Amino acid sequence: MMRNVAIIGAGQAGLQLALGLQASGYGVTLVSDRTPEQLLSGRIMSTQALFHDACTTERQLGLNFWEDACPPVEGIALSVPHPELPGQKALAFSARLDQPAYSVDQRLKFAGWLREFQTRGGNVVLESADIQTAERLSSAHDLTLIATGKGELGQLFARDPERSPYSAPQRHLALMYLKNVAPRPDHSAVSFNLIPGVGEVFLLPGLTVAEGGGTQPYENVFIEAIPGGPLDVFAEVRDPRQHLEMMQELLRQFLPWEYERTQHAELTDTQATLTGRVTPGVRRPVATLPSGREVLGLGDTLVLNDPLTGQGAGSAAKAAAIYLERILWHGDRSFDRVWMTGTFDEYWSYARFVTDWTNALLGPPPPHVLEVLGAAQTRPGVAHAFVNGFNHPPQFFPWLGDPQAAAQFVAQHGVAEHRAAGFTRA
Incomplete structure (x- = not known):
C-alpha cells in the first residue's frame, strides 16, 4: 500500500526529499508559500554553495539540472590582510578541491524543482503554513515533516541548550549577486577573507537568473560582520545601488585585491541584495501538536548554523538524503517517536561536526x-x-x-x- 508523506517547507531539504519520495512511489503533499513564478521573481535567499558530497545527493536523484551551465568552484583561497601594511596579506594560501563545488541561485533551483514535482503529479499546497496546517496534514498522512524553521511551526521544536551555546546572532550578514566581476587568476575559488576582529568576506562564482529569462553566471559577495564593527553598516540600507557602493568601499578599504575584481561590477538584478541575522542553534527533533500527533523536523528547522562555513545548503541536502533512506528502509512500519529520534540522530552524527566547526570559527582562532x-x-x-x-x-x-x-x-x-x-x- 502506498504510503503518504506531508512536507511543510519547499527549500533545499523539503523539495529534495519530496522529489526523492515521489520517485520511489510515495504519495507526497508539499506545502510551499510561493509559486515557481514568485520564487524566480523574488529576492535572493542564500549563498547556497554545495560541495561534492552534497552535490552527489542531487545527482543520485537526477536533480542536478543546472550543473552543466553553472561555473564550477574549483578551489578555496584564504587570505588575512596585514594589520599594519595596507594592501598586503599577513597570510594567504589556496588549493584545489578534489571535485568542484557549485552554487546555483536558490530562486532558480527551487522554482525548477517545484515545477518538476508538479509535473510528476505531486500535490502542492500553496499557503503560509501554521499549526492548523500541520494538524490537517498530520491527520491525513503517515508522516509529517516540518522543513521550515520560521514562525510558529519552528517554535514547536524545543531548543537543545547543550548543543546551542549562542542566544544571539554572532554576525550581521549582507549578501549581493554581481555580474562583470573579474575572475581570479589560476582557478575559480571561494575567496575566504578573514579580517581579525572585524569579520569575514567571501566571493564565489555561480549561476543565477537572468533578467528577461534564462540564466547567467554571477559572483556572490557575502559579508559576515561582527556586530558593531566597521563591516556592520547594512542594516538600514534599502536601496540596492547604495548596497553595492557601500560594499565596494569596504572592499577598497579592507581587501583591495577583491576591490580590484569588483570595482566595475553591477548587480545581476533588482532583487540581488539581502541582509539578515542568524542565531545559531539546535532544536529537539520531534514536536507534539495540540492534537497529540507528532511531527519530525528536517534541515535547518533543527540545526541552524551561521553561514560562515558555507555548509547550510549542503547540510540540508545531506539531511534530505538520510531521511529518504530511512523512510524507504522503514517500509510499512509506524513512524513513531523512536524512529523519528533515530532518524535525526543519524543526521546529527554528521551535522555535529558542521556545528562544532562553524561555532569554533565564530570566535578568534586559537x-x-x-x-x-x-x-x-x-x-x-x-x-x-x-x-x-x-x-x-x-x-x-x-x-x-x-x-x-x-x-x-x-x-x-x-x-x-x-x-x-x-x-x-x-
Missing part, C-alpha cells in the same frame, strides 16, 4: 589553528587537506580542538608536495 593555517602557506599537503575539509567537515577533527592533533595533522599532510593541491604561495 594558536594551534593559526599554526595550521601558517603551515598551509608553505606545505601544499596541509593546504589541500584543509580546503577539502569543506566537502567533509569531520576531517577538521580532532585537530581543530586539540593542539597535539593539530601538530600531527601538519606533520601528516606536510611531508611532500601533494599533486592534487594546485597550491599557490602568497
Whole structure:
C-alpha cells in the first residue's frame, strides 16, 4: 500500500526529499508559500554553495539540472590582510578541491524543482503554513515533516541548550549577486577573507537568473560582520545601488585585491541584495501538536548554523538524503517517536561536526589553528587537506580542538608536495 508523506517547507531539504519520495512511489503533499513564478521573481535567499558530497545527493536523484551551465568552484583561497601594511596579506594560501563545488541561485533551483514535482503529479499546497496546517496534514498522512524553521511551526521544536551555546546572532550578514566581476587568476575559488576582529568576506562564482529569462553566471559577495564593527553598516540600507557602493568601499578599504575584481561590477538584478541575522542553534527533533500527533523536523528547522562555513545548503541536502533512506528502509512500519529520534540522530552524527566547526570559527582562532593555517602557506599537503575539509567537515577533527592533533595533522599532510593541491604561495 502506498504510503503518504506531508512536507511543510519547499527549500533545499523539503523539495529534495519530496522529489526523492515521489520517485520511489510515495504519495507526497508539499506545502510551499510561493509559486515557481514568485520564487524566480523574488529576492535572493542564500549563498547556497554545495560541495561534492552534497552535490552527489542531487545527482543520485537526477536533480542536478543546472550543473552543466553553472561555473564550477574549483578551489578555496584564504587570505588575512596585514594589520599594519595596507594592501598586503599577513597570510594567504589556496588549493584545489578534489571535485568542484557549485552554487546555483536558490530562486532558480527551487522554482525548477517545484515545477518538476508538479509535473510528476505531486500535490502542492500553496499557503503560509501554521499549526492548523500541520494538524490537517498530520491527520491525513503517515508522516509529517516540518522543513521550515520560521514562525510558529519552528517554535514547536524545543531548543537543545547543550548543543546551542549562542542566544544571539554572532554576525550581521549582507549578501549581493554581481555580474562583470573579474575572475581570479589560476582557478575559480571561494575567496575566504578573514579580517581579525572585524569579520569575514567571501566571493564565489555561480549561476543565477537572468533578467528577461534564462540564466547567467554571477559572483556572490557575502559579508559576515561582527556586530558593531566597521563591516556592520547594512542594516538600514534599502536601496540596492547604495548596497553595492557601500560594499565596494569596504572592499577598497579592507581587501583591495577583491576591490580590484569588483570595482566595475553591477548587480545581476533588482532583487540581488539581502541582509539578515542568524542565531545559531539546535532544536529537539520531534514536536507534539495540540492534537497529540507528532511531527519530525528536517534541515535547518533543527540545526541552524551561521553561514560562515558555507555548509547550510549542503547540510540540508545531506539531511534530505538520510531521511529518504530511512523512510524507504522503514517500509510499512509506524513512524513513531523512536524512529523519528533515530532518524535525526543519524543526521546529527554528521551535522555535529558542521556545528562544532562553524561555532569554533565564530570566535578568534586559537594558536594551534593559526599554526595550521601558517603551515598551509608553505606545505601544499596541509593546504589541500584543509580546503577539502569543506566537502567533509569531520576531517577538521580532532585537530581543530586539540593542539597535539593539530601538530600531527601538519606533520601528516606536510611531508611532500601533494599533486592534487594546485597550491599557490602568497
